[in-house]
Amino acid sequence: MAKGKNEFWEWTKAFLIAIGLAFVIRTFLLAPIVVEGSSMMPTLQDHDRMVVTKVGEPKRFDIVVFHANSKDDYIKRVIGLPGDEIEYKNDTLYVNGKAYGEAYLDQYKKEYSSQYEGALTPDFTTVVPDGTFFVMGDNRRNSTDSRHIGPVPIEQVVGTTKLVYWPFNEIKIVDK
Template sequence: MSSSINKELKEWAKAIAIAIILAYLIRTFLFAPFIVDGTSMMPTLENGERLIVNELQYRFGQPKRGDIIVFRYSEEQDYIKRVIALPGEVVEVKNDQLYINGQKVEEPYLNEERKQLAVQGLTLTDDFGPVKVEEGHLFVMGDNRRNSKDSRMIGTIKFDQVVGKAAFAFWPISEIKWLTSK
């Protein structure tokens, strides 16, 4: 009987060790938790929301316009922003309207905020540009354009700064949602 208990304990220990190794590999190479710090992505993401970031997404492909990404701003800090323009594109805002390569770009995720500000005689995004995005770089902005430290101030970001794509908001529970490109 003690040999069957020993065997059972060894099996359990092996299963737990495998689970720990798998959890470590998944956390390190595939998905990572991220806490939104600040209001720069409001109303899409709120301060304190917890997300899952897909770190594998861009190992096999490039970011797309509209993706919400996490990137390394400094050794101590990661930022979360939306991809606005891709390498080789020219981005500018005139009269609160985004243009890429001279073509008007709709941003439906900003409509409600724009309406609220227009009532007050304000714009969401000040005019800037044109800015040409270098190869290997991205132009990113927060959805809360009036309160976001983004490519308008810090310049474009390099692909190798990108940690991954924000995939899923899981906390608070009332705000659970998939984060899709828009």
Template sequence: MGKQKEKKNEWLDWLKALLIAFGLAFIVRTFLFAPIVVDGPSMLPTLHDRDQMIINKISYRFSDPERFDIVVFHASEQKDFIKRVIGLPGEQVAVRDNVLYINDEPVEEPFWTDQTEMYTDDFELEELPGGYETVPEGHVFVLGDNRSNSTDSRILGPIPMDQVVGKTSLRYWPFDRIDIINSGE
């Protein structure tokens, strides 16, 4: 009889441990961190199609986004996009002759290397969806690094912060490219 009771207790202990593990995994994934797979070429050369990254869901609960952060946001109910923050609330954003301007001042984009030959069609924020003069409060203006092949704020308009899932900088797959991608990289 004693051995059966010990076995039953052992199974209950295992069941409790598994339930706690699943509960913690659910909490971590729902509120703290989650994986995302890059889908498409819109963030080349920084991120490649099928790169796998971790989203930090809590970073913007304690701080505001910074220019050049890479963020994940809900583009629709079915699809999340990953793009780079370019414009912050209250800023006027434009690209003229392939140069980014924030409040009419040229801004260097340090993640574009000399070898990178990216091209951005000219635009002014006022010409884009919504016709905003500046990025509205509670929003960010995002662009893909591969500007010639990216659905971003030029099409979607400024992104409300309540649609931003979080910040991402840790690439964990493929193994040969594991790294932490800095905002200015």
């Protein structure tokens, strides 16, 4: 009888440790997210499943998940860091006066310009306040982002994401 009790206790401890580890990992390190909508197309598709990393400071062009309001999390790309002057002119991104290429948009820009007139990203200028990020969806004509909701406070950022793990046949690491 003592052996049965001891084995039960060992299994119980192992189960509790596993639950505790899962809780710590999910709360502080990694979490799953489902992409909802088309605002990050063509980079991410509706219903893609990704892993969010909750450690580290986001950098320019990282894809981040943030609390948009009390119910919704959004997934967008960091374009501007605190203090940056962001300008789009003739479909080119300028940060603090320096032009940046956005390779992740190259193909989409070509497709857009062959079907429509005008730039994929309309011209604008803004300065990113301290303590915030300026974020945009890759689907520039169909994205509710910092152009509409304003800059995102750093404390609302859940983390960064690069790994698409579902659908299984489209597993990939998303580059900048």
